[in-house]
Amino acid sequence: MIRKLGEADREPLMSLLSNDPAINLFIIGDVENFGFEQDFMELWGEFRENDGRLNAVLLRFFGSFLPYADGPFDAAGFAALMKRSQKFEMVSGSAKVVRAVAEHLSIRTEKQMRFAELRKLSSTVHTAAASAHVIQKATVSDVEAICSLTDQIEEFISNPDDSRKSLRKTLETGTGRTYYIEQNGQVIATASTSAESSMSAMIVAVATHPAFRGQGLASQVVARLCTDMKTEGKTPCLFYDNPQAGLIYHKLGFQDIGFWTMLYI
Template identity: 45%
Template structure:
């Protein structure tokens, strides 16, 4: 049976999701931040003999399913397709692949998913003076950096998102600068009581191959890990993956995004 989840289900939901907290980072974070029912967020659960076996989150136009075993894929797909807002279905690769017969997609992308849980391989930083924690006043400089990097797509919407993240303490950005300009940065987003997601790791072209991104990322990870959280990230570039692995990130699976067909 599939039904909407409410606050009364919270203990069972969190116990269910906490078995794989990194993979459920977004669901856990959105529940902690926004609860079970708003105009932009809802959650559904599938129950079998009073036991929760699957969860589906809608956050705005994005849907994330999670299950540990067999579940009613068709039933979840019907909920997703019934939503006018639906644009992206994402999650653990082996879960998203099961939706292929039910949801037509114009694009499917799979990325490596990695997690770090201890500080032992992080770079040892002698001084933090050159590494800054961004405030709202630094957002424009950081997006000027991103706009000049081919792999990044910076927009006013993502600017607003970074401002909101800083103001609500749901993420942080560490960066370095030279002559008043940001030259490398690394951010977290969707921070919650368990893991945090690393995003926006980048370095200006003229400053690459100097270890700046590793230093910035190490400082960020070190502080978050000291708080008793873990960190995770996505990557699809093997070169970037080797850097993350050197710092102590371990691959825990693949994450797939399925974009709605127009």
């Protein structure tokens, strides 16, 4: 049986999600930060008929859907819910779960990335975090300077207004943080987190100005982020599809734990 979830379902939902907190960091973060009663967010759960246990969940966050299950689940039922939504743009999640849902959808494009987490700080993280460069934590007043850098990064190309609104909202709501290195009044390296929860956070928007690459600046910022998060008891996670980036992250101590698949409708 699939039904919509509400506040009364928080305990069984978190119990299910805590089986795999890294994979579920987006759902956990959204529930902790926004609860259940939001117009931009909905949650459905599948309950087993024999014992009523919650065994699968589907999140809608604006036009993005994210399914999770800890075993066999009603993939066709979840796909039907997505197709009924006028806001359906994409579905993402662990490769195995998304693949099951994809059999019931018409997919335009697909992207797969490696999913990694940092379980233990390495000596490389400590060395990089102790950089001579001053690493600052961003406030809302730094949004323009940071986005002026990310505007120059090809893989981050998007609507400039949207990127600024998104970063500003993240900083204002405390659902993420951004650190950066500045030189002569210009941001030359940055890294952010998103979907921060009590357990984990996703590292995103890692960037270095083209004129300052090869100096390990982005690694230093990521190392500082990781050190601070681990001190707070949180597990840093990230996606990557660039083998060179993978080598850098592995050097910092990240370990691959699976694949994350994104399907665009």
